[in-house]
Amino acid sequence: MRITAVDCHVLVQPAFDTTAASSAQDDIVVEIHTDEGITGIGETDVNPWIARACIEAPGTHNMGLGLREMLIGADPLDVEGLWQRLYVGSAMNGRRGAVVNAIGALDMALHDLRGKALGKPCHALLGTACRESITPYASLQPEVDNFEDYRDSMIDWARRAVAAGFRAVKAEVTLEGPYAHNGLREPWERSTEVLAGVRGAVGPDVAVLVDVQYAFPDADTALRVIADWRDFDLYFVETPLWPDDLEGYAKVSARSPIPIAAGEWLTTRFELLDLMDRGGVQVVQPDIGRVGGLTEALRVCELAGERGLRIVPHLWKTGISIAAAAHLAAVTPNCDYIEFLPSDLSASGLRKDLTSDELEMVDGVIPLPQRPGLGIELDRDALERYAAEAAALAG
Numbered sequence: 001m002r003i004t005a006v007d008c009h010v011l012v013q014p015a016f017d018t019t020a021a022s023s024a025q026d027d028i029v030v031e032i033h034t035d036e037g038i039t040g041i042g043e044t045d046v047n048p049w050i051a052r053a054c055i056e057a058p059g060t061h062n063m064g065l066g067l068r069e070m071l072i073g074a075d076p077l078d079v080e081g082l083w084q085r086l087y088v089g090s091a092m093n094g095r096r097g098a099v100v101n102a103i104g105a106l107d108m109a110l111h112d113l114r115g116k117a118l119g120k121p122c123h124a125l126l127g128t129a130c131r132e133s134i135t136p137y138a139s140l141q142p143e144v145d146n147f148e149d150y151r152d153s154m155i156d157w158a159r160r161a162v163a164a165g166f167r168a169v170k171a172e173v174t175l176e177g178p179y180a181h182n183g184l185r186e187p188w189e190r191s192t193e194v195l196a197g198v199r200g201a202v203g204p205d206v207a208v209l210v211d212v213q214y215a216f217p218d219a220d221t222a223l224r225v226i227a228d229w230r231d232f233d234l235y236f237v238e239t240p241l242w243p244d245d246l247e248g249y250a251k252v253s254a255r256s257p258i259p260i261a262a263g264e265w266l267t268t269r270f271e272l273l274d275l276m277d278r279g280g281v282q283v284v285q286p287d288i289g290r291v292g293g294l295t296e297a298l299r300v301c302e303l304a305g306e307r308g309l310r311i312v313p314h315l316w317k318t319g320i321s322i323a324a325a326a327h328l329a330a331v332t333p334n335c336d337y338i339e340f341l342p343s344d345l346s347a348s349g350l351r352k353d354l355t356s357d358e359l360e361m362v363d364g365v366i367p368l369p370q371r372p373g374l375g376i377e378l379d380r381d382a383l384e385r386y387a388a389e390a391a392a393l394a395g
């Protein structure tokens with residue numbers, strides 16, 4: 001079997017909001033086609049026009065080849081070999097950043113393709129399943145623009161998530177810092193107020209996670225505020241500090257009463273190794289597309305496992321990435337939860353519409369996927385609708 005074509009679909013949610021801290025408003029979906037009529041599907045979480053350029057740009061020398069041109073004519077079943085070829089062949093332009101994010105979408109599609117070709121779910125080809133189901137947590141980020149509504153909707157959404165069966169919820173409490181959501185600016189005490197409300201609403205048996213999206217200016221501020229959250233029994237605090245502040249992470253991770261999580265933006269196992277070994281975090285959060293695909297995410301999970309660290313993959317995209325995370329979690333013993341942006345609690349139509357046959361939660365867990373490959377299909381009407389939106393925007 002040979003790869004014959006690689007299609008990139010740039011998709012945009014109509015009426016997106018550039019003040020929202022939400023990358024679920026756009027997407028790039030890749031389809032890798034073969035001469036046997038089998039097609040693999042993947043996506044990644046980065047600006048879709050940039051990712052498309054990374055994939056489609058031709059190269060003129062052997063240290064900076066085009067990703068698509070390296071794939072055309074190759075055997076798609078050699079997924080790990082192709083990862084190495086793409087990484088090394090694009091290294092002068094890539095090694096990190098957007099090129100690796102783009103490789104992630106291609107690698108995800110290759111895993112899907114290989115599973116379909118061999119008639120096996122991706123997890124059966126990634127390793128040995130170590131669980132019978134996967135536990136998702138609901139990410140909650142109310143789309144409102146004043147504090148009282150924000151607090152009340154967060155508490156209401158947390159209740160609704162638990163009523164829907166979720167055993168874990170994450171509050172995106174971004175009231176400060178560079179990515180304060182929808183222009184909200186509030187003192188730290190108000191974040192504490194939101195978390196107290198969420199814990200009270202969900203009761204003691206539901207796991208509560210919190211994401212502050214890089215809000216704290218330094219380690220000392222982070223430690224002072226986090227100390228006030230000690231009694232809320234939080235599973236982790238996500239991205240308290242800027243990702244380059246590894247010394248700060250080391251300090252906060254060593255002294256915080258709550259485990260520290262990070263890693264969503266990082267590419268390749270090499271950046272995540274720095275976060276683990278220098279930053280000292282307790283929970284590692286590779287985003288499967290961004291980190292370089294399922295191939296690289298699996299390596300990160302293994303490295304974290306060797307260090308006794310937990311894995312909770314980051315995920316803010318569509319049913320494609322949810323499926324990828326479920327397959328990864330199926331073979332990762334140290335993965336307690338996967339992130340799950342509930343379709344009916346998401347403001348993004350793109351998130352809701354793009355895939356059919358999406359994995360579903362039953363009694364708070366996702367049963368192990370059984371269909372070949374990732375096990376999802378694209379809704380072609382939705383794909384065309386959101387592609388037309390992107391085409392209109394780019395002019």
Ligand SMILES: [Mg+2]
Binds near residue numbers: 238
């Ligand atoms: Mg986050």
